[in-house]
Amino acid sequence: MEIEKLNTDDEDAAIPVDNNPETSRNAVQQTLMDFFMEVTLLSKFTARFFKQAIIPPYELKEFLKQCYIIGYKSLPLVGITGFIMGVVLTIQSRPTLAQFGAESWLPAMVGISIIREIGPVITALICAGKVGSGIGAELASMKVTEQIDAMEVSGINPFKYIVVTRILATTLMIPILVIISDAIALGGSLMAVNIKSDVSFNLFFGHVFEKLEFMDVIPSVIKTFFFGFAIGLVGCFKGYNSNKGTEGVGESANSSVVFASLLVFIMDMIAVQITSLFS
Amino acid sequence: MEPIIEKYNESTKGAINQEQSLMVETNHLAKSFGSKVVLKDFTMKLYKGENLVILGKSGGGKSVFIKLLVRLLDIDEGTVKVLGKDVSTLSDDELNELRQKVGFLFQSAALYDSMSVRENLEFPLRVMKDLKNEEKDQLVKEALDNVGLADAIDKKPSELSGGMRKRIGLARTLILKPEIILYDEPTTGLDPITSKEISKLILEMQKKYNTTSIIITHDMECAKITSNRIIVLKEGAVGAEGNYTELAKSEDAFVHSFFE
Numbered sequence: 001m002e003i004e005k006l007n008t009d010d011e012d013a014a015i016p017v018d019n020n021p022e023t024s025r026n027a028v029q030q031t032l033m034d035f036f037m038e039v040t041l042l043s044k045f046t047a048r049f050f051k052q053a054i055i056p057p058y059e060l061k062e063f064l065k066q067c068y069i070i071g072y073k074s075l076p077l078v079g080i081t082g083f084i085m086g087v088v089l090t091i092q093s094r095p096t097l098a099q100f101g102a103e104s105w106l107p108a109m110v111g112i113s114i115i116r117e118i119g120p121v122i123t124a125l126i127c128a129g130k131v132g133s134g135i136g137a138e139l140a141s142m143k144v145t146e147q148i149d150a151m152e153v154s155g156i157n158p159f160k161y162i163v164v165t166r167i168l169a170t171t172l173m174i175p176i177l178v179i180i181s182d183a184i185a186l187g188g189s190l191m192a193v194n195i196k197s198d199v200s201f202n203l204f205f206g207h208v209f210e211k212l213e214f215m216d217v218i219p220s221v222i223k224t225f226f227f228g229f230a231i232g233l234v235g236c237f238k239g240y241n242s243n244k245g246t247e248g249v250g251e252s253a254n255s256s257v258v259f260a261s262l263l264v265f266i267m268d269m270i271a272v273q274i275t276s277l278f279s
Numbered sequence: 280m281e282p283i284i285e286k287y288n289e290s291t292k293g294a295i296n297q298e299q300s301l302m303v304e305t306n307h308l309a310k311s312f313g314s315k316v317v318l319k320d321f322t323m324k325l326y327k328g329e330n331l332v333i334l335g336k337s338g339g340g341k342s343v344f345i346k347l348l349v350r351l352l353d354i355d356e357g358t359v360k361v362l363g364k365d366v367s368t369l370s371d372d373e374l375n376e377l378r379q380k381v382g383f384l385f386q387s388a389a390l391y392d393s394m395s396v397r398e399n400l401e402f403p404l405r406v407m408k409d410l411k412n413e414e415k416d417q418l419v420k421e422a423l424d425n426v427g428l429a430d431a432i433d434k435k436p437s438e439l440s441g442g443m444r445k446r447i448g449l450a451r452t453l454i455l456k457p458e459i460i461l462y463d464e465p466t467t468g469l470d471p472i473t474s475k476e477i478s479k480l481i482l483e484m485q486k487k488y489n490t491t492s493i494i495i496t497h498d499m500e501c502a503k504i505t506s507n508r509i510i511v512l513k514e515g516a517v518g519a520e521g522n523y524t525e526l527a528k529s530e531d532a533f534v535h536s537f538f539e
């Protein structure tokens with residue numbers, strides 16, 4: 001319709017202004033339809049994952065390989081960000097606490113913020129960027145170059161071999177990465193505390209763990225499993241369903257990161273609501 | 280078609296009836312993508328021990344056709360029977376079982392990028408649970424020798440040239456000695472000497488293991504060496520059918536253009 005309008009010599013029709021309420025409503029409708037379509041497909045994909053994950057045979061070797069790639073290879077990045085997180089948070093919080101004469105609270109406050117909230121979320125976001133995009137791009141290129149088809153014709157279930165192993169690996173590795181990152185962040189915090197005052201290792205961690213409660217640790221560990229699951233799921237979903245040739249590879253990587261990061265935030269919000277219900 | 284049945288009934292010296300020796304059968308097969316009709320009414324039969332070459336224009340639906348045979352794509356209309364089984368009605372397990380008996384060489388070779396050549400070749404062997412490691416090594420070595428690439432065993436696909444990848448893909452397809460082999464342009468991108476070797480290898484596979492093959496090719500030399508019968512695909516249907524010498528004499532301009 002637009003093109004036809006543009007082609008006419010009629011003066012007032014020559015300017016393509018979209019003030020037709022009908023077309024804009026259609027556009028909204030289309031976007032909504034696309035969204036629900038995507039959600040339906042993702043739900044089906046998730047259901048398929050659970051079904052395939054339960055039925056033997058299990059691809060143990062590939063799972064371990066993915067754990068190595070996803071977990072071990074992300075360590076340096078997660079370590080560095082964890083360290084910086086601890087240092088920055090400590091330096092930033094000190095003046096405020098000093099105003100109230102509560103500097104001795106510094107270790108406990110920083111420890112709780114890191115373990116409860118900042119550690120899991122930042123680490124998950126970093127992994128959504130590194131791991132999620134990696135999985136999305138890898139699977140999309142396997143699809144484009146017919147590697148997934150090739151597995152299928154050799155009578156091996158590619159969903160099980162590729163998707164299930166990767167999702168399980170992220171679900172297991174992200175929590176471990178978060179714990180490591182938390183520990184490094186606390187180490188960074190200890191160093192930052194020691195810039196201005198002299199606090200021993202024992203004293204620092206004594207403070208942190210004295211204030212840390214069961215209800216701080218358990219929910220934040222549980223939610224990291226969900227973060228890991230979401231990152232793996234979205235990466236695999238976007239990559240496995242990529243259908244647009246080489247251009248689709250970049251697109252899958254990109255949308256994996258965006259979608260996974262968004263999911264991490266949404267899940268975090270839900271987790272906070274649930275924990276506050278119980279405490 | 281008659282002579283071929285006779286020939287292979289003779290060569291296997293058994294009382295194989297026609298029903299048994301029918302390996303692939305399609306009836307009024309149709310496939311479209313959106314509004315683009317790729318296959319319209321494709322009916323063919325393939326008998327045991329036969330090498331069938333399919334010729335056709337680029338984009339004519341040859342690759343789509345062999346993908347339909349192993350249900351990598353779903354059929355719109357018509358039926359496909361492979362080894363006596365209607366592929367569109369098979370359960371996942373039955374389909375996997377059938378696929379293990381059918382080798383598929385992809386046009387793009389489709390090597391697994393993350394694996395070495397050795398792992399690529401070992402991958403199809405996973406379905407054979409009780410294979411010992413030495414036996415695996417032996418099979419891998421043999422398959423690589425067949426395509427003349429024994430020293431590429433520890434390389435990654437990214438380190439190989441296009442032609443080498445093609446040959447590794449071929450080795451991977453042949454390693455399980457499938458009953459039916461579907462070759463999608465096995466010699467494209469290879470020099471004339473290697474092309475000829477590959478064509479001979481296809482022929483050797485047929486002789487040695489009595490395999491049945493469909494060979495898609497644009498390489499007339501390959502068609503000449505390997506074919507028992509040729510189908511020319513024209514506008515989504517069988518345009519012409521016969522052996523190499525018969526078709527080479529064809530008056531039809533479209534068919535003739537392949538043999539010029």
Ligand SMILES: Nc1ncnc2c1ncn2[C@@H]1O[C@H](COP(=O)(O)OP(=O)(O)OP(=O)(O)O)[C@@H](O)[C@H]1O
Nearest residue numbers: 312315317335336337338339340341342343344386
């Ligand atoms: N998955 C797909 N989705 C949409 N269209 C497709 C798909 N696969 C193939 N096609 C279309 O089907 C037609 C036939 O493709 P096919 O790959 O079978 O050609 P071909 O005969 O193998 O050609 P070539 O000799 O170049 O390999 C093409 O027009 C292609 O665009």
Ligand SMILES: [Mg+2]
Nearest residue numbers: 341342386463
């Ligand atoms: Mg093709």
